[in-house]
Amino acid sequence: MSRGKSISPSLMCCDFLALEKYISVFEKENIEYLHIDVMDGEFVPNFTLGTDFVKQIKKCTQIPLDLHLMINNPETKLDFFDFGKNDIVSIHAEATRHLHLALQKIKNRGAKAFVAINPGTPIYVLEEVVDDIDGVLVMTVNPGFAGQKLVPSTLKKIAKVRKYLDENGKIDAVIEVDGNVSIENAKLMKEVGADIFVGGTSSIFKDNISEGICNLRHAIM
Ligand code: DX5
Ligand code: ZN
Numbered sequence: 095m096s097r098g099k100s101i102s103p104s105l106m107c108c109d110f111l112a113l114e115k116y117i118s119v120f121e122k123e124n125i126e127y128l129h130i131d132v133m134d135g136e137f138v139p140n141f142t143l144g145t146d147f148v149k150q151i152k153k154c155t156q157i158p159l160d161l162h163l164m165i166n167n168p169e170t171k172l173d174f175f176d177f178g179k180n181d182i183v184s185i186h187a188e189a190t191r192h193l194h195l196a197l198q199k200i201k202n203r204g205a206k207a208f209v210a211i212n213p214g215t216p217i218y219v220l221e222e223v224v225d226d227i228d229g230v231l232v233m234t235v236n237p238g239f240a241g242q243k244l245v246p247s248t249l250k251k252i253a254k255v256r257k258y259l260d261e262n263g264k265i266d267a268v269i270e271v272d273g274n275v276s277i278e279n280a281k282l283m284k285e286v287g288a289d290i291f292v293g294g295t296s297s298i299f300k301d302n303i304s305e306g307i308c309n310l311r312h313a314i315m
Contacts, residue, residue: 095206095228095268099314100126100290101307102160102270105151106142107240107299116303117155123307127160127182129272129292132175134165137189138238149176158182160290162210162272164237165189169196172203179204182290184231184270186210187219197226208270212236213245217255224262229290230255234283235273240295244274249286256287280313288314 105128108116120128128151133142152159158180165171168185169192177183183200187209190196200207209220210231220230232252235242252269259267270290271283280291291314293299298306 095266097266097268097289098126099284101298101310101314102127102129102290102292103298103303103307104129104131104240104272104292104294105147106131107294114154117151117157119303119307120157121155123304123311125157125307127290128155128157129160129162132161132163132165133238137166137186138164140238145174145176152176160184160270160292162231163189164210167192169199172196172199177203177205180206182206182208182229182270184208184210184229186212186237188212188215193219194223194226197223201226210237210272213248213251217251217258220255220258224259224264227264227267229268229270230259231270231272232288233273234271234275234279237273242274244276244279249282252283252288253286275310277309277313280310284314 131142133140135141160182162184166189183205185196197207206228208229208231212233234248268289271288272292274296275291276296297310300306
């Protein structure tokens, strides 16, 4: 995968009644991915977007999807979701006893397989699957809700993950960051090795989304 700096707006932060307008702005601004948070009320204490939403978005744009599955036992539910080549699918290491199997299922459909890790999860969970991944999603807040504050220790963790990937010959594997990616935090995250930045209420979804994208783009260049 390319390690070019990319933006992935978090669609859960959109006004759903204006979704089409948002998508056309994202297309105009050459947004690289669309981040879709799927929550099951079990793995995280919230429910968000689901299978029909993913299907609709896939139908109305060519922008690759960035599915963030915050669901237990994702290996049994991947077939519910519409994704394919060029899309990213992140599953949480904490949510499955079959991490390797789940990653294979994603790869077999041609998508990019990412492992997501919560702030409290040590990076050694990557050890036995490092050869099978295209990237790591480092959660910089505890997953479940938009609008939270950065967990400061995750900045060091991003650097640690980068080092670990490089030492294991995975120089092309990318690091995605999700949670309180404000303009200021994005700069710090970039310094320590982040490649894909999830834009939520802290950056893109403020008054003017084009301006938010522009500011975030500038911060990560
Ligand atoms: C959860 C979400 C949130 C959120 C990011 O996985 O992706 O982290 O929308 O936006 P902020 O933290 O800026 O509200
Ligand atoms: Zn997310």
